[in-house]
Amino acid sequence: MKYVDEFRDPDAARECARKIADITTQEWTIMEVCGGQTHTIVRFGLQEILPDKINVVHGPGCPVCVTPLEQLDKAMEIAARSDVIFCSFGDMLRVPGSEEDLRGVKAGGGDVRIVYSPLDAVKIAKDNPDKQVVFFAVGFETTAPVNAMAVFQAEQYGLNNFFVLVSHVLVPPAIEAILSSPENRVQGFLAAGHVCAIMGYEEYFPLAEKYKTPIVVTGFEPLDILHGVYMCIKQLEEGRFEVENQYSRVVDVAGNLEAQNLIQKIFKIAPRKWRGIGDIPQSGLVLSDEYERFNAETRFGVTQTQVQEPEECISGLILQGLKRPNECPAFGTICTPEKPLGATMVSGEGACSAYYKYKRDV
Numbered sequence: 150m151k152y153v154d155e156f157r158d159p160d161a162a163r164e165c166a167r168k169i170a171d172i173t174t175q176e177w178t179i180m181e182v183c184g185g186q187t188h189t190i191v192r193f194g195l196q197e198i199l200p201d202k203i204n205v206v207h208g209p210g211c212p213v214c215v216t217p218l219e220q221l222d223k224a225m226e227i228a229a230r231s232d233v234i235f236c237s238f239g240d241m242l243r244v245p246g247s248e249e250d251l252r253g254v255k256a257g258g259g260d261v262r263i264v265y266s267p268l269d270a271v272k273i274a275k276d277n278p279d280k281q282v283v284f285f286a287v288g289f290e291t292t293a294p295v296n297a298m299a300v301f302q303a304e305q306y307g308l309n310n311f312f313v314l315v316s317h318v319l320v321p322p323a324i325e326a327i328l329s330s331p332e333n334r335v336q337g338f339l340a341a342g343h344v345c346a347i348m349g350y351e352e353y354f355p356l357a358e359k360y361k362t363p364i365v366v367t368g369f370e371p372l373d374i375l376h377g378v379y380m381c382i383k384q385l386e387e388g389r390f391e392v393e394n395q396y397s398r399v400v401d402v403a404g405n406l407e408a409q410n411l412i413q414k415i416f417k418i419a420p421r422k423w424r425g426i427g428d429i430p431q432s433g434l435v436l437s438d439e440y441e442r443f444n445a446e447t448r449f450g451v452t453q454t455q456v457q458e459p460e461e462c463i464s465g466l467i468l469q470g471l472k473r474p475n476e477c478p479a480f481g482t483i484c485t486p487e488k489p490l491g492a493t494m495v496s497g498e499g500a501c502s503a504y505y506k507y508k509r510d511v
Contacts, residue, residue: 158372162198165375169382170200177385178204178334179378180327180470182320183341184211184498185369191503193371195378203382206334206470209323210341212288212316213240213496214468215423218456220316221246224285227314227449228259234277236270237285239263244492247456267299267313274303274311283445286313291343293317293434294408297415300436300443312445315435318421320344321352322432327469328360335470337381339367339374342396349404353392361390368396415440424492425458425465464491467500474504481505 181187187207190196196205209215225246228235235251242251242263255261260280264270267284274282286296296313303311320341327333340353345366353364363384367377377395384391394400414437421433436444445451458465461479466472474480474493484490486502493499 161372162375165372165379166198169203169375169379172379172386173200173202173382174386176202176204177336177382178206178470179337179339179381180206180208180335181339181341181367181374182208182210182324183339183343183369184214184496184500184503185343186210186339186341186367186374187500188498188503189369189371189374191500191507195371195374198375199378203378205378206473207467207500208327208335208338208470209423209426209468211493211496211498211500212292212318213244214464214492214499215318215426216241216244216287216316216492217422217424218247218458219422219453220314221250222248222456223446223451224314225249225251225254226451227283227445228254228261229257230259230281230449232281233449234260234262234273234280234282235285236262236264236267236273236282238265238287240497241285241287243489243495245489245495267296268302271299271302271306271308271311274308275306278310281310281312281448283312283314283449286315286317288317289320289341289344290317290348290412291341291346293412293416294347294405297411300415300440301411303443304440312443312448313436314445315416316421317416317434318423319418319432319434321356322429323423323426324353324364325356325360326426326429326432328356328362330469332469332471335362337362337385338364339377339381340364342366342368342373342400345394345396345400345404347405347408349402349409350392350394350400351402357390357392363390364392366392366394366396366400368399423468425462425468459490462490464493464501467493474501477501
């Protein structure tokens with residue numbers, strides 16, 4: 150328990166780790182599907198305080214990491230236009246496309262701006278009626294409501310110069326893609342608490358039943374994750390395959406109905422390509438027909454191309470839990486946060502960046 154004293158309650162952490170050890174009789178592999186949880190696991194060395202029989206692997210829990218190269222190239226094509234103000238969260242600027250990143254477009258003269266909310270981009274559009282303003286709408290279900298609100302607000306203002314480049318992805322289809330893969334070795338999941346705070350967790354019931362896999366909605370503190378692991382292992386050891394809620398102080402089964410209604414009003418479900426993984430049916434959001442006029446892809450006629458990942462990058466295997474970052478030959482050598490081969494190294498929630506930052510051989 151080398152790092153346990155860094156916890157807010159080290160005694161509770163030791164007790165939880167002891168309880169996990171007491172009930173573990175065989176090897177189990179659990180996957181967390183949230184980049185924030187990944188960073189907590191690596192930062193606090195949670196794998197090191199768990200029994201050797203428990204293997205925690207990292208899934209596609211970083212929306213920046215799974216944004217496909219094609220979408221990034223579209224973003225850069227739009228951002229390079231002289232009539233465009235391109236707005237994005239800061240974590241997207243250094244994510245490599247097929248040839249460059251948004252930071253490079255900005256250095257080349259593109260008007261690329263970091264915003265802290267899509268509503269900031271709406272204000273920029275109001276203040277700059279002679280420019281076309283585009284917001285890069287990336288994220289899981291957690292950011293979908295505020296991105297939907299930006300589109301709704303732009304409609305209310307009657308803006309004709311505001312657009313969104315949508316690259317939203319959905320968690321449950323990604324979990325099913327992993328479980329249905331012939332290479333799957335995951336036996337239990339820690340579901341992302343913030344996603345479930347918006348969407349609830351009814352969507353997970355059929356997955357747990359179909360694939361005989363426990364799913365535990367889990368928070369982000371070290372003790373949350375240890376408790377989530379305990380609940381998941383307890384189910385596996387008892388032969389149960391249910392959906393349980395560790396994060397009950399924040400999440401309920403139904404989620405935020407107002408946020409869900411707004412998402413359903415502005416977006417519709419569609420297939421989506423995930424970087425490093427491939428096409429996953431019905432795993433993304435696009436603008437609904439009613440709000441199609443805000444679609445940046447249509448407005449600027451950006452082309453659909455197929456782009457190959459760098460051969461040296463194994464981020465796809467990492468995102469599927471088949472490899473760890475430090476098993477990649479490029480890790481920390483030709484792939485660093487300053488010069489990343491893939492998004493998992495540069496994103497603030499990426500698994501590779503977590504391993505690089507905290508220098509833990511876990």
